[in-house]
Amino acid sequence: MSNFVWCHGPSCHKSHTQDRIRGVKGSKVLRTKKVTQDRWNSGIDLSMYSYFCSQGCYNDFANKHVREVIAIAPRTEALETPVSIERVESTTYGGHKYMETRILTVDN
Numbered sequence: 287m288s289n290f291v292w293c294h295g296p297s298c299h300k301s302h303t304q305d306r307i308r309g310v311k312g313s314k315v316l317r318t319k320k321v322t323q324d325r326w327n328s329g330i331d332l333s334m335y336s337y338f339c340s341q342g343c344y345n346d347f348a349n350k351h352v353r354e355v356i357a358i359a360p361r362t363e364a365l366e367t368p369v370s371i372e373r374v375e376s377t378t379y380g381g382h383k384y385m386e387t388r389i390l391t392v393d394n
């Protein structure tokens with residue numbers, strides 16, 4: 287028994303690829319691709335590849351539905367990550383000395 291979902295790309299069925307061709311002669315269609323649910327794209331490994339056959343279909347979906355997607359978790363203010371900044375002297379492979387800025391994450 288195959289466990290799958292249909293690709294959620296809004297234009298998946300319009301891509302001209304041979305693996306989308308279905309139907310009998312004289313009544314052919316391009317069909318949305320199946321996305322097989324396996325241990326790599328479902329359960330604890332859930333990712334966009336659980337619902338989309340390709341990065342392109344994911345991008346098409348995200349671009350078409352960006353307002354709805356953003357409404358799920360709108361960012362109304364900036365987030366901040368506490369850091370400390372260090373200026374340290376470093377040396378290039380060629381022996382040239384220069385000052386380097388290191389950004390270190392601070393636990394809080």
Ligand SMILES: [Zn+2]
Pocket residue numbers: 293294295298319338339340343
């Ligand atoms: Zn697709």
